[in-house]
Amino acid sequence: MFGIQAGLTALWRSKGIEPAAVVGHSMGEAAAAYVSGALSLEDAALAANFFGEAAGMAAGESLMLMVFLPLAEAEARIGSWGGRLEVAAVNAPRMILVAGDADAVQGFAVSLKEDGVGCSLIAGGYGGHCRAFDRSRGLVEALNGISPRASAIPMYSSLTGALLDTAEIDAEHWFETIRQTIRFADSIHAAHEAGHSRFVEMSPHPLLCSAIEQTLEHAAEPVVAVGAMTRNRGSLADVLASLADVSAPARTLSSGFRERLAPLGPQQRTSEALRLVLAEASTVQGGRAVDPQRPFRESGLESLAVVRLGKQVAEAAGMNLPSTVGFDHPTPARLAAYLVTRAFPAADDEIVVPSGPDEPVAIVGMACRYPGGAADPDALWRLVADGTDAISSFPDRPGWDPADVYDPEPETPGKTYVQHGGFLEDATHFDAALFGISPREAAAMDPQQRLMLTLAWEALEQAGIDPQ
Numbered sequence: 001m002f003g004i005q006a007g008l009t010a011l012w013r014s015k016g017i018e019p020a021a022v023v024g025h026s027m028g029e030a031a032a033a034y035v036s037g038a039l040s041l042e043d044a045a046l047a048a049n050f051f052g053e054a055a056g057m058a059a060g061e062s063l064m065l066m067v068f069l070p071l072a073e074a075e076a077r078i079g080s081w082g083g084r085l086e087v088a089a090v091n092a093p094r095m096i097l098v099a100g101d102a103d104a105v106q107g108f109a110v111s112l113k114e115d116g117v118g119c120s121l122i123a124g125g126y127g128g129h130c131r132a133f134d135r136s137r138g139l140v141e142a143l144n145g146i147s148p149r150a151s152a153i154p155m156y157s158s159l160t161g162a163l164l165d166t167a168e169i170d171a172e173h174w175f176e177t178i179r180q181t182i183r184f185a186d187s188i189h190a191a192h193e194a195g196h197s198r199f200v201e202m203s204p205h206p207l208l209c210s211a212i213e214q215t216l217e218h219a220a221e222p223v224v225a226v227g228a229m230t231r232n233r234g235s236l237a238d239v240l241a242s243l244a245d246v247s248a249p250a251r252t253l254s255s256g257f258r259e260r261l262a263p264l265g266p267q268q269r270t271s272e273a274l275r276l277v278l279a280e281a282s283t284v285q286g287g288r289a290v291d292p293q294r295p296f297r298e299s300g301l302e303s304l305a306v307v308r309l310g311k312q313v314a315e316a317a318g319m320n321l322p323s324t325v326g327f328d329h330p331t332p333a334r335l336a337a338y339l340v341t342r343a344f345p346a347a348d349d350e351i352v353v354p355s356g357p358d359e360p361v362a363i364v365g366m367a368c369r370y371p372g373g374a375a376d377p378d379a380l381w382r383l384v385a386d387g388t389d390a391i392s393s394f395p396d397r398p399g400w401d402p403a404d405v406y407d408p409e410p411e412t413p414g415k416t417y418v419q420h421g422g423f424l425e426d427a428t429h430f431d432a433a434l435f436g437i438s439p440r441e442a443a444a445m446d447p448q449q450r451l452m453l454t455l456a457w458e459a460l461e462q463a464g465i466d467p468q
Contacts, residue, residue, distance in 0.1 A: 002048035004043070005031035005202045008228045009191040012200070021196050023187045023421050025208060026089065029158060029177050036151035038166030043146040047174050050143055054124050054136035062127030063105040063106040064088055064202060067096045068118035074098060081413055088129035089158075089182035092214040092318075096180070099127030103404065106407055107414020113448070123444045133179050139205030143171035143194065152192070161186025163194070184208070185215045198224040227304070257317040258343045266330065269344070273317075274336035280312040281332060286379045312340070348354040365463025376458070395423050412440030430454065 005028060030051065034044035043104040043333035067074050071087070071463070074096040081104055085338070088099035100110065103128060112119045148169045153330070157164040160174055161183030170457050188199070188211075197219070206227025216223045257276070261269045274292060281290040290299045296306050306326035314321040317339055329335040368379045372390025374380040383390060394402035407415035430450040432442035434457070442450065 023156045036153040038151040058132035059126040062132035064099040064122040064127040092211040099130040103414040140175045157183045174461040205379040207237040256319040271341040277332045367458035
């Protein structure tokens, strides 16, 4: 990761983009120190290697969970886990990373989902910034010879959440950086207060842009947060598209879209809206054209790119659109039609036929998954009609050892004292390609979300609805 971050920075610099400041985040603090001039390439590589070795020691016994709660609520919830869970990072006001013992993190995730709280396990196989990293203190001796210096570029540290005196980043600083809570949101606030409003995440898989946007959502002036590249899209054209995003003057919202379309007829309105969508989609694609009728994912836009497209369309049209607009209306033509509908919700040329209050609701499609092999409504009916007992012992699945889940003591956190229950036979089966989701993204998804996508598709199929 360090090599990619340093390389991306060098590429951007070769195109004339020089960093006015740098912000570290956990392992990325080593790259930030190198780019700022605080460490030589050799010393920064030693710090990055220290991170890697420490993570390797913590792998398998710890995990990390993104929790979508304010910090105070997250801290209150982990307080009952007897020190087995810690706040690993405050990425944004409502994006809190919690890390700790693997079974405790898994149990905590279950309790959050039962309460309807959003959370997501972080891929990687280890939990950073928790007690699992205490044993790596002995590794820090390898950093005693590094020679930090005052940096030419201001560096904001995720350890302190503030501007850092880089001449003081000794070996102990690097241990504390992997052990203590990451204060990324504070770092972003500090950088913004110093006048920085355009942020570029130097990563092959940007994850922090949304955290930056949430942290600065109440800023008086527009804030730009882009990734240096998008996962699995690392061509020069893709990098140049990100360069254009951060280099161009920040656009302010305009309400001219509706005024331009007002004198036009229905077809002309849709055509103008489609031109806007296609232009923005081409920008996101680095200048490549997009088919108006094909889903965005089939045109090469991954999840983050679709979110980015929705934001750009919202800015260009001067509308407040939901962040999911590109998923809710997944082709340029459908998104254009939606824009017209939003701009003219009660247009004279539209015919609305209201339904009567007593009109019956027709169920035209169903899908379900239940224990006992009930994989569709027909199988569920047979299970009930036959009086089948769907309760079984714990299933033996890859990555899940029933022995690790069971504990005879009912009060043990993250464990269950029963050894039987109702289980879905194909809970781990998911056709990621069908939904345009990469294997890595699918593995990081909540299993319930994967199941819901599958059931929604099956319900549409059973209803005979064209998936296009």
